[in-house]
Amino acid sequence: MRSARPWLAPLLSALFLALLVGVWYLATYQPAAEATVDSEYAALVGQAASTGAKSAMPTPGEVGAKLWEHLSDPFYDRGTNDKGIGIQLLYSIGRVLLGFGLAALVAIPLGFVIGMSPLIYKALDPFIQVLKPVSPLAWMPLALYTIKDSGISAIFVIFICSLWPMLVNTAFGVAGVRRDWLNVARTLEVSRLRTAFQVILPAAAPTIMTGMRISIGIAWLVIVAAEMLVGGTGIGYFVWNEWNNLSIANIISAILFIGLIGMALDTLLARLARAVTYRE
Amino acid sequence: MTQPFLKVEALAKRYPGPAGKPANTVFENIHFGIAKGEFACIVGHSGCGKTTILNVLAGLDEASEGVVIMDGREVRGPSLDRGVVFQGHALLPWLSTLKNVEFGVRSRWPQWTPKQIEAHSIRYLEMVGLGHALHKKPAELSGGMKQRVGIARAFAIQPKMLLLDEPFGALDALTRGTIQDELLAIVQATHQTVFMITHDVDEAILLADKVLLMSNGPHARIAEIVDITMPRDRSRATIHHDPQYYRIRNHLVDFLVNRSRDYAAGAPAAAAHDPRNPPLVRPGLEGGAEVLPLPAGAAPAAPQLKPVSSASA
Numbered sequence: 128m129r130s131a132r133p134w135l136a137p138l139l140s141a142l143f144l145a146l147l148v149g150v151w152y153l154a155t156y157q158p159a160a161e162a163t164v165d166s167e168y169a170a171l172v173g174q175a176a177s178t179g180a181k182s183a184m185p186t187p188g189e190v191g192a193k194l195w196e197h198l199s200d201p202f203y204d205r206g207t208n209d210k211g212i213g214i215q216l217l218y219s220i221g222r223v224l225l226g227f228g229l230a231a232l233v234a235i236p237l238g239f240v241i242g243m244s245p246l247i248y249k250a251l252d253p254f255i256q257v258l259k260p261v262s263p264l265a266w267m268p269l270a271l272y273t274i275k276d277s278g279i280s281a282i283f284v285i286f287i288c289s290l291w292p293m294l295v296n297t298a299f300g301v302a303g304v305r306r307d308w309l310n311v312a313r314t315l316e317v318s319r320l321r322t323a324f325q326v327i328l329p330a331a332a333p334t335i336m337t338g339m340r341i342s343i344g345i346a347w348l349v350i351v352a353a354e355m356l357v358g359g360t361g362i363g364y365f366v367w368n369e370w371n372n373l374s375i376a377n378i379i380s381a382i383l384f385i386g387l388i389g390m391a392l393d394t395l396l397a398r399l400a401r402a403v404t405y406r407e
Numbered sequence: 408m409t410q411p412f413l414k415v416e417a418l419a420k421r422y423p424g425p426a427g428k429p430a431n432t433v434f435e436n437i438h439f440g441i442a443k444g445e446f447a448c449i450v451g452h453s454g455c456g457k458t459t460i461l462n463v464l465a466g467l468d469e470a471s472e473g474v475v476i477m478d479g480r481e482v483r484g485p486s487l488d489r490g491v492v493f494q495g496h497a498l499l500p501w502l503s504t505l506k507n508v509e510f511g512v513r514s515r516w517p518q519w520t521p522k523q524i525e526a527h528s529i530r531y532l533e534m535v536g537l538g539h540a541l542h543k544k545p546a547e548l549s550g551g552m553k554q555r556v557g558i559a560r561a562f563a564i565q566p567k568m569l570l571l572d573e574p575f576g577a578l579d580a581l582t583r584g585t586i587q588d589e590l591l592a593i594v595q596a597t598h599q600t601v602f603m604i605t606h607d608v609d610e611a612i613l614l615a616d617k618v619l620l621m622s623n624g625p626h627a628r629i630a631e632i633v634d635i636t637m638p639r640d641r642s643r644a645t646i647h648h649d650p651q652y653y654r655i656r657n658h659l660v661d662f663l664v665n666r667s668r669d670y671a672a673g674a675p676a677a678a679a680h681d682p683r684n685p686p687l688v689r690p691g692l693e694g695g696a697e698v699l700p701l702p703a704g705a706a707p708a709a710p711q712l713k714p715v716s717s718a719s720a
């Protein structure tokens with residue numbers, strides 16, 4: 128690896144993107160259509176696709192036009208089935224942050240207790256082992272039945288799926304704090320509370336942050352499926368709705384936005400993780 | 408004789424043996440005392456239980472039998488009265504040098520203002536020559552600097568007693584020498600009571616008032632107590648000019664190389680040895696290798712010392 132060319136990797140990325148779009152273009156190219164392709168035409172076709180008049184795979188131009196349309200007016204609201212993609216994304220982000228935040232409030236203190244007490248660890252381990260592999264969506268009917276509110280049920284599903292990685296990682300990080308550091312606190316007669324906050328928490332913070340990063344990734348994966356099920360609002364519902372409209376261009380746009388938001392969430396958590404990482 | 412400041416009585420450590428087998432005795436019948444202001448080093452082969460003894464003194468570990476009494480009170484659990492310098496320095500890596508020292512100082516004097524805590528901590532860091540590295544993280548320090556922070560942290564809480572577990576074991580000879588000098592100066596100025604583990608015979612002679620020689624485990628015991636009879640104002644540069652130095656050194660090395668395994672159960676030296684009153688020897692003095700009777704009881708004969716010349720070392 129030569130590090131002297133920092134532009135090489137981005138250049139290759141751009142090349143791959145061009146290749147992808149090129150293949151896509153060729154695959155969706157229809158010689159029967161007009162020979163001249165200009166932006167006006169692309170916009171027209173895009174509109175046609177969104178009304179459901181055209182059901183074939185869209186060309187890159189059509190999707191590009193669609194994207195532009197979404198970006199130029201992301202927050203409009205014209206009733207239940209016609210909201211801007213920005214609004215739908217905000218609904219989803221809100222649910223993810225709420226469910227994830229609640230899960231963090233439960234998982235981190237509980238993980239602390241589990242990590243510090245081998246007895247509680249042993250007592251709770253069977254529950255964790257059985258509940259952890261359950262698909263969060265399997266909770267959905269139960270949530271709908273008991274909570275009787277689709278929005279809160281979606282948040283509950285996010286809560287459940289974010290819980291386990293944070294719980295397990297916190298317990299693991301807390302249990303693995305170096306004996307030496309705990310002994311330092313003990314010989315200095317540092318109170319248990321101060322030890323928890325000033326020794327164990329910073330020592331386990333990188334592991335806890337890793338758990339949080341995994342959790343938010345899973346939460347963002349699950350929210351799309353959850354919203355497809357509960358309907359109403361959110362990017363998952365948007366995708367489902369556009370599938371019913373047979374607007375592939377909209378679906379592709381949504382996929383792109385979902386990916387970008389997911390990346391942003393992960394980058395954010397990675398930043399936070401870097402802030403609490405220490406070198407030994 | 409008055410009660411020593413620290414008194415260790417009949418200390419033993421046993422680990423449960425494999426199913427059906429008898430327990431694994433690391434050491435037993437450990438008796439010794441340390442006077443106030445005294446610097447005691449303990450020397451012995453790896454695995455004989457030195458760290459275990461130190462951890463029991465610190466209150467971090469529990470002995471299977473026996474008691475430790477410090478300043479008239481039984482040691483039960485760790486206390487700010489006993490500062491510990493850990494072998495692996497054990498600095499908190501996410502805190503700066505200064506914050507590491509402040510961490511202990513705040514615990515020692517909770518009523519102090521942050522300004523007082525900082526000033527006090529800085530004073531101790533300057534004492535070990537780290538006034539310029541207050542805001543560095545441990546990862547940015549060399550091994551010697553880290554160990555100095557550990558020493559400053561232990562000294563800064565002004566404990567009644569300092570416990571050091573091979574504090575310089577991981578350092579190169581040059582750095583070790585410098586820090587030994589610093590420790591020597593600080594201890595001489597503060598009259599700190601110290602219990603220190605070392606593998607380095609020269610280090611023990613330089614720093615200690617007395618050296619506890621531990622026989623090999625299992626069933627390790629204090630085989631002998633060596634009085635370092637050289638004047639207290641020692642320095643690394645001149646200590647080897649003292650004729651006592653080589654006599655003591657040879658005695659210690661001879662113990663480690665030839666005699667430390669003679670105390671196993673059934674060995675002749677063990678039969679003649681009373682672990683309650685290990686012989687006190689003064690190899691530094693001419694003819695001092697023979698046993699000095701201890702007030703508490705008759706001590707058995709110490710092994711004969713071969714005459715040595717300074718050239719042999």
Ligand SMILES: Nc1ncnc2c1ncn2[C@@H]1O[C@H](COP(=O)(O)OP(=O)(O)OP(=O)(O)O)[C@@H](O)[C@H]1O
Nearest residue numbers: 422431433451452453454455456457458459460624
């Ligand atoms: N959990 C344990 N179970 C059984 N034996 C143990 C356990 N912990 C320590 N030991 C034994 O106790 C003995 C003393 O250990 P200790 O660490 O005190 O030795 P040491 O004298 O400090 O050695 P070194 O000079 O290498 O540091 C060792 O022989 C070790 O095998």
Ligand SMILES: [Mg+2]
Nearest residue numbers: 457458459572
């Ligand atoms: Mg040891």
